[in-house]
Amino acid sequence: MADQPTSGVPIELRKVTKAFPGGGEPAVRELDLDIPAGEIVVLLGPSGCGKTTTMRMINRLIEPTSGDILIGGQNSRGIDPDRLRRHIGYVIQQAGLFPHMTVAANIAQVPKMLGWDKQRIAERVDELLELVGLEPGTYRDTYPRRLSGGQQQRVGVARALAADPPVLLMDEPFGALDPISRERLQDELLRLQDDLAKTIVFVTHDVDEALKIGDHIAVMQRPGHIVQYARPAEILTNPANDYVEQFLGAGSSMRLLRLTKVGDIELDQVLYASEDADAQELRADIERDGRGYALITDGMRRPLRWIGRDHLEGREGPVGATGDAITGTISHRMTLQDALEELLNADTDNVPVVGRRQAYAGSLSLATVQNAIAAIKARERERRLRRVEAQ
Known part of the structure; x- marks a missing residue:
């Protein structure tokens, strides 16, 4: 990817x-929705x-009535539809690849x-194939019919990202895949989003998928209106009404544990410092903090090493490469x-938690x-008490 890929827009x-x-009543009726830049917003609801x-x-594949x-x-009505679509990536179920074109030719369409x-x-095609986990030398000249369903969807995502659009629309992109492939591609999408920070609108009727990938979820009901728009944790613990609660299904603490994201809870805030921090000043900070250790990060605030008081004993000048290497991190997603x-x-x-572009966001422990x-x-x-009182 380019050093500074295009970030999402609201x-x-x-x-x-x-x-x-x-058609009788409107398919969508007076819908208001604010989608933040760089977030995945899921439109969740039943068919219709x-x-x-x-x-x-x-x-503008469909024009609004009003x-x-x-x-x-910028108002989309003032943008030429073809120009608009070339700057919005679009991923559909079963990829929608052109069968008579190679993988490279499919990805190259918008550029x-x-x-x-x-x-x-050519450089962009290879770059994107690597980004979605497909080796360019193996897949560049392959035809879609020789790919698995999961591989075709990866190519579909690469094609949507080809011109580095700020917005990505995904219409039930993983709905036709087997559960294992579906989960892998969900994880891949979250990994890509942490690096690219696009604005993604994702359509699904699958509750677990919505709760896993959405930064915000818009729960929709016929005829075309939103009954709740919130973060996944809030929807799980405080559904807006009986419709939302019934659509989510029976809740339980274990389900919340399985679907609540690390980024939705309060994290430990371990002392951290950069490699050029003064060793003795950091040692004094560690003493005051009381934990006995700190985290060393690079210039992008990515975790590098744990460092303790003993590492800094008698050391003068910058911390440098002192400390024990981090053996693993936990994604905020x-x-x-x-x-x-x-x-x-x-x-x-304690294990460091990383957010966008692998930057340190806090740490996690069993106690947390x-x-x-x-x-x-x-x-x-x-929530149960409120329901009882309401009855």
């Missing part, structure tokens, strides 16, 4: 309505609730339309259940997870 839907001729129609109105859609602050030269296109497994296999009591579980149980009890 999307705003203002009183957007879509009524099809002879308007989620795919809503997504397709963003790139209302406005702003992309990066060719934009007038890129052959060398730049990892579920608490997966994080718990990582902690049980870790060499240290235990506190999170206790908080989840407390929220569950409060």
